[in-house]
Amino acid sequence: MNNYAHILVAIDLSDEADSVLKKAQAIAEANHAKLTMVHVIEPLSVAYGSDIPLDLTALQDEITQQARDRITQLTNTIHLEKGNQHIVYGRPEREVHRIAEESEVDLIVVGSHGRHGLALIFGSTSTGILHAASCDVLAVRVGKKTH
Structure with a gap:
């Protein structure tokens, strides 16, 4: 096993985020x-799309606040310092790679639902992170167990 110096865990806010975060913590x-x-x-x-004729600011602010609350809840269980927690805006694959490169990360940990076929090709954020990463990527299986 490689010795990793800096691990980046990219989480969504699903129920499985806790297990992905704890796996990353154990590796760290x-x-x-x-x-x-x-x-x-x-x-x-x-x-x-930008064609929606609505002001989405209030809704975006609510989503951001819910994300902050959930991140606080998750990180309190592992005591992760605020300076090591990032909530950013953009395309997930692009932002994860940007932070990984800027922070000289040598392992990215993500959750993966283990999709197959077209869902794997077109719908998986973890797949997008894997294919463009300049460091190792660990996909932690989450969701339904199939055995």
Whole structure:
């Protein structure tokens, strides 16, 4: 096993985020590595197109506050310092790679639902992170167990 010095865990706000975060923490502890967490919020104008004639500011602010609350809840269980927690806006794959490169991360940990076929090709954030990463990526299986 490689000795990792800096691990970035990219989490969504699903029920499985806790298990992904705890797996990343265990790897960080085993390697005496720094652990950084990121959650990426896609701007509503990107997710739904800029043709919507509504002011989405209040809704975006509510989504951001819910993300902050959930991140606080998650990180309190592992005592991750505020300076190592990032909530950013943009495309998840792009932002995870940006933070990984800027922070000289040598392992990215993400959750993966283990999708197959077209869902894997077109719908998986973890797949996008894997294919463009300049460091190791660990996909932690989450969701339904199939055995």
